Amino acid sequence: xxxxxxxxxxxxxxxxxxxxxxxxxxxxxxxxxVELDRACCTGAGVIAEHNQELADTLNARTFALAQxxxxxxxxxxxxxxxxxxxxxxxxxxxxxxxSGYRDRVNESLAPEGLTxxxxxxxxxxxxxxxxxxxxxxxxxLVTRPLTDLRVGPFYGCxxxxxxxxxxxxxxxPRDRYLQQLIEALGGTVVDYAGMxxxxxxxxITMNKDASxxxxxxxxxxxKDADADCLVTPCPLCHLNLDLQQPMAEKAVGRExxxxxxxxxxxxxxxxxxxxxxxxxxxxxxxxxxxxDWSTSVVAGVGGGVGAKAAGGS
Amino acid sequence: xxxxxxxxxxxxxxxxxxxxxxxxxxDLDGHRSVLDGILQVRDxxxxxxxxxxxxxxxxxxxxxxxxxxxxxxxxxxxxxEAQKRADQNGGTITVEPMGNMPVLKDLIVxxxxxxxxxxxxxxxxxxxxxxxxxxxxxxxxxxxxxVTQTMACIQCGACVSHCLSxxxxxxxxxxxxxxxxxxxxxxxxDGQHFERLKDLSEDPHGIYDCTHCFNCxxxxxxxxxxxxxxxxxxxxxxxxxxxxxxxxxxxxENAFVKNIERNGLLHEADLLPDSYGGKFHPRAxxxxxxxxxxxxxxxxxxxxxxxxxLLHGHKADQxxxxxxxxxxxxxxxxxxxxxxxxxxxxxxxxxxxxxIVEGGQAHGTPSSSSEERSPNSV
Numbered sequence: 001x002x003x004x005x006x007x008x009x010x011x012x013x014x015x016x017x018x019x020x021x022x023x024x025x026x027x028x029x030x031x032x033x034v035e036l037d038r039a040c041c042t043g044a045g046v047i048a049e050h051n052q053e054l055a056d057t058l059n060a061r062t063f064a065l066a067q068x069x070x071x072x073x074x075x076x077x078x079x080x081x082x083x084x085x086x087x088x089x090x091x092x093x094x095x096x097x098x099s100g101y102r103d104r105v106n107e108s109l110a111p112e113g114l115t116x117x118x119x120x121x122x123x124x125x126x127x128x129x130x131x132x133x134x135x136x137x138x139x140x141l142v143t144r145p146l147t148d149l150r151v152g153p154f155y156g157c158x159x160x161x162x163x164x165x166x167x168x169x170x171x172x173p174r175d176r177y178l179q180q181l182i183e184a185l186g187g188t189v190v191d192y193a194g195m196x197x198x199x200x201x202x203x204i205t206m207n208k209d210a211s212x213x214x215x216x217x218x219x220x221x222x223k224d225a226d227a228d229c230l231v232t233p234c235p236l237c238h239l240n241l242d243l244q245q246p247m248a249e250k251a252v253g254r255e256x257x258x259x260x261x262x263x264x265x266x267x268x269x270x271x272x273x274x275x276x277x278x279x280x281x282x283x284x285x286x287x288x289x290x291x292d293w294s295t296s297v298v299a300g301v302g303g304g305v306g307a308k309a310a311g312g313s
Numbered sequence: 314x315x316x317x318x319x320x321x322x323x324x325x326x327x328x329x330x331x332x333x334x335x336x337x338x339x340d341l342d343g344h345r346s347v348l349d350g351i352l353q354v355r356d357x358x359x360x361x362x363x364x365x366x367x368x369x370x371x372x373x374x375x376x377x378x379x380x381x382x383x384x385x386x387x388x389x390x391x392x393x394e395a396q397k398r399a400d401q402n403g404g405t406i407t408v409e410p411m412g413n414m415p416v417l418k419d420l421i422v423x424x425x426x427x428x429x430x431x432x433x434x435x436x437x438x439x440x441x442x443x444x445x446x447x448x449x450x451x452x453x454x455x456x457x458x459x460v461t462q463t464m465a466c467i468q469c470g471a472c473v474s475h476c477l478s479x480x481x482x483x484x485x486x487x488x489x490x491x492x493x494x495x496x497x498x499x500x501x502x503d504g505q506h507f508e509r510l511k512d513l514s515e516d517p518h519g520i521y522d523c524t525h526c527f528n529c530x531x532x533x534x535x536x537x538x539x540x541x542x543x544x545x546x547x548x549x550x551x552x553x554x555x556x557x558x559x560x561x562x563x564x565x566e567n568a569f570v571k572n573i574e575r576n577g578l579l580h581e582a583d584l585l586p587d588s589y590g591g592k593f594h595p596r597a598x599x600x601x602x603x604x605x606x607x608x609x610x611x612x613x614x615x616x617x618x619x620x621x622x623l624l625h626g627h628k629a630d631q632x633x634x635x636x637x638x639x640x641x642x643x644x645x646x647x648x649x650x651x652x653x654x655x656x657x658x659x660x661x662x663x664x665x666x667x668x669i670v671e672g673g674q675a676h677g678t679p680s681s682s683s684e685e686r687s688p689n690s691v
Contacts, residue, residue, distance in 0.1 A: 009579035161527035
């Protein structure tokens with residue numbers, strides 16, 4: 001499968017291990033990545049807050065660039081960031097709903113010779129794995145099942161809500177794909193209160209305390225449910241859950257020490273890739289509970305983590 | 314008649330005991346509501362079950378509860394639909410009192426203690442500028458249509474229940490009250506737009522405390538989309554009234570927009586100091602010092618490199634810069650609200666028919682319909 005690939009900003013900025021691990025995993029899934037290198041940031045909701053038409057136009061431009069790639073043989077457009085996916089879906093909803101508005105936006109794209117045509121198929125990597133590649137095929141690629149690894153899914157708001165905009169329905173239970181995928185990779189799903197909640201990142205500069213309390217609370221809930229790690233399809237969530245975890249610990253007044261994996265990293269581990277190759281050494285919270293670094297063997301050590309926490313308290 | 318098991322959260326303050334779950338069985342048609350089910354088991358099995366309700370038709374907003382973990386009206390959810398959703402998660406329909414508000418009894422929460430206090434906080438009445446006109450106010454039709462979305466609110470509290478900012482910051486003014494605030498900020502007859510916006514921007518628990526989680530949009534049974542109203546309040550406060558709030562809300566928005574206009578991609582290392590007014594701004598210095606341990610840890614792990622932090626290799630495409638220039642030069646900000654305009658007819662037709670392939674054909678994409686359909690229309 002060939003996809004017009006939008007990596008987003010953060011995967012090339014403060015979470016380079018996401019972009020890197022996606023590049024490692026894609027060939028194993030037979031996904032050819034055609035990077036949209038002329039496109040720009042989706043605005044992550046902030047540009048839409050500033051000026052809706054500006055956000056819609058910038059994203060229509062990205063869609064138009066993707067459609068050019070689709071004319072050259074790409075099957076659809078792909079994201080690896082929940083926030084990108086949600087921000088683009090919001091713009092697409094308006095652009096697709098109203099032809100007059102679409103014409104108006106396309107006028108701004110005309111100087112570059114670009115046009116957005118209604119109905120682009122734009123999916124997150126998570127959706128592509130379940131809907132296009134299929135869990136059966138994923139299962140067949142697993143060489144190192146995540147046996148006994150207890151994984152807590154952390155979706156990120158933008159890929160969950162509003163349900164109709166992000167295409168969640170009976171036929172496409174996209175709010176359960178992470179659980180399905182973790183099981184297909186041989187791992188154990190940890191059910192915890194924060195799974196569908198907000199990481200707090202959008203207000204980190206406006207109300208740091210509330211932002212970090214959100215991250216800390218969900219990490220703590222997952223920890224209390226004996227998770228070895230979290231997995232997230234959103235690099236912005238990763239920033240608040242991993243990069244800021246030492247601050248989140250202070251905000252909620254407890255030790256957390258819970259590794260957070262990017263989606264392609266979890267998939268890559270089960271497919272037998274080397275943890276270092278997947279950039280797992282780049283995390284602030286060392287994924288020692290996930291990996292035995294000396295042998296690169298995946299080992300669930302939920303009991304060990306619990307024992308450590310008990311010993312520490 | 315089909316049977317539905319209802320697992321209700323029970324709590325009686327006079328008992329001195331903690332809340333607990335209790336299961337009941339209702340036998341009703343699937344198209345009857347969860348509220349009908351609760352009322353039936355109250356009549357037949359346990360008269361002490363507490364639920365607040367009145368119209369039973371999604372008009373009065375009394376029966377807000379949380380069904381299978383999602384906030385909404387008990388009268389607005391069919392039993393068969395609730396069962397279908399429960400099947401994905403354990404199999405039993407669960408009904409709990411709304412969140413973020415103290416529970417008075419079983420499914421009844423104290424709306425006074427939270428919801429109504431917050432609504433009062435935003436001065437929810439019209440404050441006209443000067444003397445009223447001799448006859449009626451003449452206002453543009455569009456501006457009144459615009460505020461009908463927030464006027465559709467029935468004060469059920471569903472959005473307050475599942476607000477994730479309020480979960481960690483109980484002082485957050487919250488989605489319902491802020492949507493109500495927009496109802497007056499968007500009303501041309503009101504004379505206090507600036508004062509209202511200044512107040513809501515400067516409050517550390519005001520419009521910039523919303524974490525953008527979409528839960529209120531999801532919960533609202535009336536399509537009010539409170540979060541969208543909060544974003545409009547921010548837009549008007551920052552862009553039209555130039556309110557530079559103490560929470561760095563407007564500064565952050567400006568810093569973000571300029572960052573993308575310049576770089577095309579977000580340059581995180583600049584965003585943080587710029588959100589506080591620039592690297593050398595007195596406000597920025599303590600914030601940057603506080604985030605130093607985080608930055609050092611990032612450097613240590615190779616997540617952030619000095620080169621990446623100081624330079625930014627990527628520059629915005631000329632096409633991107635031109636779009637910024639073009640949109641910013643327009644006299645009026647253009648905003649499409651689908652609540653007001655609805656969707657094109659052709660699309661609603663396509664939505665009903667799953668076989669219709671939408672768009673894409675012109676681009677030579679392979680002709681498998683599942684790949685060409687918009688994810689929004691599946």
